[in-house]
Amino acid sequence: MISICYDWAMRTLDADAVEAFILVADLGSFTRAAAVLNTTQAAVSLRIRRLEDHLGRRLLERTPRQVRLSHAGARFLEPARDLIAAGRRAAEAVQDESLSLALGVTHHLVGPGLPRLLRQIAVRDSGVTLHLRTGGTRALLDRFDAGELDAVVVLRHDESRRGGETLLTEPFGWYCAGDIDLPPGAPVPLAAQPEPCALRAMAVRALEAAGLGWREAFVGNGAAAAGAAASAGLAIAPLARRAAPVDTVDVGPRLGLPALPGREAVLHSQVSGARAAAVLRRITGAFRAM
Structure with a gap:
């Protein structure tokens, strides 16, 4: 029988390590979790190793082909979600104002992975109102230029505008x-x-x-x-x-x-403010992990 003293552990756990564990469990990949967190695979591995050392239990079974939850990890996952959710609610309670972010994504990059992308956003940013618009690259850039969108993710073609941040090359x-x-x-x-x-x-x-x-x-x-x-x-x-x-x-x-x-997926942004910029970084990280 496996026993973990959650009441003691929850008071002393590193929230960043717990969040990394949740992302690896949900995405089945250290690499994808690192993309969401805008960090490296090695950093994610280190966080989870320290978390496992702290709990005295192996949470993830790692093989060259897959990552899966151990028995203890499966038991720990839902309490871990509760911990992150509680921290998020506490942070939201002292925010001076709500945050709204208008994001445009070309329809060429919206597919079956969209629910997973939205879930990764919701895990971290439930206090944010995300206005998602999809459409063609030209139409989205026009709305971005008009100030209707805070940021857009579009495909770069030969005749496309220069600049922006390249997120990935899409096959x-x-x-x-x-x-x-x-x-x-x-x-x-x-x-x-x-x-x-x-x-x-x-x-x-x-x-x-x-x-x-x-x-x-x-x-x-x-x-x-x-x-x-x-x-x-x-x-x-x-x-x-x-x-x-x-x-x-x-x-x-x-x-x-x-x-x-392949075509580059490029981010154009006019987001201002540290909180909005952090949210956008998490969204683009989740986008890379799709």
Whole structure:
């Protein structure tokens, strides 16, 4: 029988170490947890090792392929969440004013991982009102320039504006239901957005450079619409990996389609104030970990 004196331990635990443990447990990865915390994998490992030493119990079982909760870690997880939540409520109680943050994210980067991103934000910043807007890069930048958005995460194309902070390079592929097949010489059935669309243009250039024909099989507004057509097997959609529906696969290698170049995801921000800047750093860290 495992026994941990939680009443004593909770009064003396390092909250940063407890938070690191929760993130590793939720994300299943030291690397992803480090991205959310804007620190290094080694720093996260050290925090958790000290936490385990303090409790006298191993909380995580580490193997080269996976990280999972130990028996003691599984018992400790919910009390750990309660501890972090209590600290957050205490901090919020003395805040002079609430914080509102308007963030725009290109729809090309919004996909099945969004709930996990929002959960990581909620764990740390429940007192913040997040106004999330999605749309095309040009429209988001226009709203940012007009002062309607505090920050935007957009894709950088050849004709995009310079500057900003590069968060990551997002890979792209040709996504569709896995059982799709193309007869030899048949044009590629494309699911895309209406012109002008930088991703559509990128895909068409790649096909034409490879000497492959194509046809519009589906035209819809937004990556979600193109992804739905791909899920239904109606057409092949050029999509960012994180925006691809979970029931689709990258059929490009199997069908001999040309590789699509990656694109940088760039943060443009006009956030002011230490608290708002800290919240934005946590959001972008969680975004990197998606």
